[in-house]
Amino acid sequence: MTLLIRGEKAYGEKQAETIKSGIAYSVAIKSRIFYSLIVFAFFMISVSTLNLFLPTYVTSIGYSVEQSAFVASAIMLGVTIGKVALGWLNDRNVSFGILASISLDILGFILLLLGKSGIVVPTGGRFLFGWAYAGITVETALLLRSIFGSKDLY
Structure with a gap:
């Protein structure tokens, strides 16, 4: 008698293939939207290097x-919270996640430029600008999957 955990198959038992939906890799790399996503990723990386x-x-x-080190810490806090928040937003609506990421990055940059009056403003700006790092790893992957699906994904 074999005890199995719910949902598992016995060793050697044939498992059904899961059918993944989406566009094949060979078709995807020939599309304009694929190259648009490469440009999007390039700009996200370019902006985040300012950090x-x-x-x-x-x-x-x-x-x-x-104070400069405190601002750098605010960037990393923004990255940490930004990854979780962007993942949550993208699970609901990818377009809103992208809009939120880009808008908060721009707002963070503006706050940095206005930061000569006190340390609170550039620190808040760095926290928001930390979302650019989060956008690189979260937005590009989720955007690719939402557009092309997961057909050829491992």
Whole structure:
């Protein structure tokens, strides 16, 4: 007598193939939307690389090294919360997730530029701009899957 956990098959028992829906890889790479997504990913990566230079920028506009490190921490907090929030938003509506990611990135950049009056404004801007990092790993993968499906996905 073999004890099985619910939903599992015995060793050697033939399992039904799961049919994955979507567009075949060979067709997808010939479409314009595929190359548009590559451009989208390129711009997301380009914007997120600004995060590497922000602590130096914050120091150059007159803040201390400690305040600059605090701003860098706000970026990482934005990345962490942004990944969870963007995943949740994209599960509901991919278009809204993309709009939220891009809008918060732009707002974060504007807040950084207005940050000469106090450290709270650039810190909040960095938190929002941290969503650019989150957008790279979350948005591009979910956008690809929502457009092309998961037919040729492992």
